[in-house]
Amino acid sequence: MRKTILGLLIIALCFSCQSKNDEKKSVIVPKPVSEIKIEEKNESLIYKIKENTIVIGGDTLKIEAPFIYSFEGKLDNDKKIQIHISNKLTEEFGGYWKSGNLYIDGENQIFGFGLIKNDKEDFYTGEVYYDRNENEKTICNLKLYNLFTNEMFIECIYNKKTYKIYPSKKFPSYKCFDKIDYTLFDTGKTYKKGIAKDYTPSRDYIFLGEILSNDKSFEALSLNLKYLPIDSVSIKNHHKWKHNFDIKKAVSNEDNYTTESLSVSSPIFIDSNIYVVSDYWYNYMGGAHGMYHTSYDNYEVSSGKKIEIAQILNTKDENFIDFYGNKIRSDYGDELLTPIKLANNFYILPTGITFSYAPYELVGFAGGEPEIFFSYKELKPYILKNTILDKYNSN
Incomplete structure (x- = not known):
């Protein structure tokens, strides 16, 4: 009799654990960050580039796994809040940048923010502003915990109250890809002749998200749209994308020329009616500054049509x-x-x-x-x- 009762208790406990696990949103866990040390020759500006590594000014840039995660929850008076965060390369040869967009019920705009992590902390922090020119009025403060895990959540401090915002169980999730075509120009010869400033990189970057439906109401969207908007030629063989690194010898001043282009897409707003995606591109071909632009695409959720x-x-x-x-x-x-x-x-x-x-x-x-x-x-x-x-x- 005792054995029977013990067996039933074990079965009940297993079902309870399974039920709790089912409640958690499945998270696509990207590969760990890859960081490789670069060997520097004492008398040359040539660096050895290994896979998943870029050299910028003698520093190593880590190639991180790209991601998009969507969160939703409720604040004061049942106000809905949604947050979309992503990890993608930023412009002007910076590193990977964890950034996001936030919307709160009743607001007239989408708010952008960045997330940073102190080496001494185990979470990322960010601040959301109405307008930095209006006395930097803060809407809320954010802390992102347990990134890449099933226990991931955002702590949101809003109107002096603290809320936990979890990954959405309904919004679409994303399988992300990125591609870097990177060329480092070794200007060692021209540098010694006094006609080159330094070695300079050239980079083309594409960030892509494949839409995965978590809910039947978004099936038409994920089927008809399938990918976040991007050039159809670039997307053709995205499953085979690899980061491409190259070194070229620079023999004249004309070779000492930095170019850069980025194309990155991410969702900024989702509800049962509308799905809105931003597509940011940046292009630098020399001169005082590059050019950039953010375009928006709006889709009807029920049909997936633009x-x-x-x-x-x-x-x-x-x-x-x-x-x-x-x-x-x-x-x-x-x-x-x-x-x-x-x-x-x-x-x-x-x-x-x-x-x-x-x-x-x-x-x-x-x-x-x-x-x-x-x-x-x-x-x-x-x-x-x-x-x-x-x-x-x-x-």
Whole structure:
């Protein structure tokens, strides 16, 4: 009898443990970080490059596993919060950068942030701001714990309260790939002749995420979209991607030339209606600075189809054209060109639509990428009937 009871208790305990494990979101664990020491010759600027390693100014850049993780939870008064973090190479030959985007119910914008880790800490920290030019008003502070594991979570300090935000059980997950084509120009000869500054790198980088459906409501999206937006030629053989490192001898000053291009995509907002992805690209071909731009793609979750602005707003209405132009002038001044061109780059939120311009497209380079928010109350006269916006504009 005792043996029977003991057996039943063991079985019950196993089922309990399994149930708890099932509640956890499955996490795709990337390969560990690879760091290889570089051998330096005393009288040369030539470095030996091994697989998964890049040399920059004598330092070793670790090639880390790329990832995208999505988190969701609730804050004060049942406000929903969602956070999407990723790990990808940053511009200007920095290292891999753990960064993210955050949205809280009722806000008019997506907030970006970076995550850093102190050697003495076992977690990553980040701060989310409304606008660094507005007295750096902080929305919330974040701490990312147990990265890469099933126990991963984000601690969010919001309105002086602390919340734990866990990986989403419903949002899509991602299998990520990245590719670096990297050339290091050894300018040792030209350097000794006094016509070269130093050895310089050239780099092309692509970051790709394959969408994996965790929920039936996202099946159409993961089937029709499948990958985060990226050039179809680049994506063709992405499963066979390998980091490519090369060294070339520089014999003239013209060879001492740094070039760089990046293309990185990540989700910024997800709900039952809309799936929004940002695609950031950066290109440097010499000169004072490189060029960059962030484009946005909006997809209907139920169909996985991309949404164009002409499908949801009557952008040809003369009243809309005047209203749109006046709103932008009120934000950026009357010295702007007339007429103001409608931005075809936008992202949809439950609170409204944000239109975004590339550098130089509306203002000078120092003005960055201007974003102008339009609430649904403002847009109501121009919203087309039977569109995805009906689900946000019911009032």
